[in-house]
Amino acid sequence: LAKTTQPISMDSYEGQEVNITCSHNNIATNDYITWYQQFPSQGPRFIIQGYKTKVTNEVASLFIPADRKSSTLSLPRVSLSDTAVYYCLVGESNSGYSTLTFGKGTMLLVSP
Amino acid sequence: EAGVAQSPRYKIIEKRQSVAFWCNPISGHATLYWYQQILGQGPKLLIQFQNNGVVDDSQLPKDRFSAERLKGVDSTLKIQPAKLEDSAVYLCASSLYQIGDRTGTGELFFGEGSRLTVL
Numbered sequence: 705l706a707k708t709t710q711p712i713s714m715d716s717y718e719g720q721e722v723n724i725t726c727s728h729n730n731i732a733t734n735d736y737i738t739w740y741q742q743f744p745s746q747g748p749r750f751i752i753q754g755y756k757t758k759v760t761n762e763v764a765s766l767f768i769p770a771d772r773k774s775s776t777l778s779l780p781r782v783s784l785s786d787t788a789v790y791y792c793l794v795g796e797s798n799s800g801y802s803t804l805t806f807g808k809g810t811m812l813l814v815s816p
Numbered sequence: 817e818a819g820v821a822q823s824p825r826y827k828i829i830e831k832r833q834s835v836a837f838w839c840n841p842i843s844g845h846a847t848l849y850w851y852q853q854i855l856g857q858g859p860k861l862l863i864q865f866q867n868n869g870v871v872d873d874s875q876l877p878k879d880r881f882s883a884e885r886l887k888g889v890d891s892t893l894k895i896q897p898a899k900l901e902d903s904a905v906y907l908c909a910s911s912l913y914q915i916g917d918r919t920g921t922g923e924l925f926f927g928e929g930s931r932l933t934v935l
Binding site: 740746791803804805 | 820849851857858859860861864872907909922923924925926927928929
């Protein structure tokens with residue numbers, strides 16, 4: 705089973721760029737890498753998904769090296785409202801379907 | 817577009833009682849998921865449906881938990897009898913993903929969850 709490892713917590717200040725790295729050494733060929741954000745008392749919210757190289761959307765970038773054994777979520781110019789738990793997920797492909805398993809996540813604290 | 821609806825938002829029961837949670841996914845979403853999130857932990861997948869069929873229930877404690885998705889739309893998750901360790905938030909999510917999709921699972925849309933406290 706593909707597992708992910710990411711830092712338990714990170715601290716940053718408003719306006720800084722934050723990079724959260726996740727390792728997934730056992731990623732399978734068909735697996736995609738997905739990141740979610742979760743605020744207290746809310747369900748997780750999709751941030752970005754990618755397979756290789758770089759993916760960018762309006763809120764974040766996702767960098768995936770050629771070996772795909774790790775990935776980095778980049779949040780440009782964070783604000784206080786980016787304080788949340790960030791989860792890195794790798795799809796677990798089994799019998800043709802894919803299941804997403806959440807790890808412990810990274811608690812990001814953004815200070816003024 | 818309406819999001820994933822869940823009810824009730826909060827439920828307090830005593831151990832050995834039963835409880836049921838309801839989920840209405842986003843219209844047209846083939847895949848529905850139930851996750852359990854214990855305080856301080858990431859969500860744990862309990863069961864995954866595609867339409868009205870189960871594709872993964874390997875982590876569902878089947879001696880006490882059951883789930884169904886009749887007609888491939890709404891779903892209910894039941895716990896009977898409840899234990900103290902079942903205290904958690906039960907999250908429902910849906911997605912357009914279908915078995916065989918080669919573009920990843922896509923975006924999962926989560927509801928706000930149902931918080932269960934077992935006393």
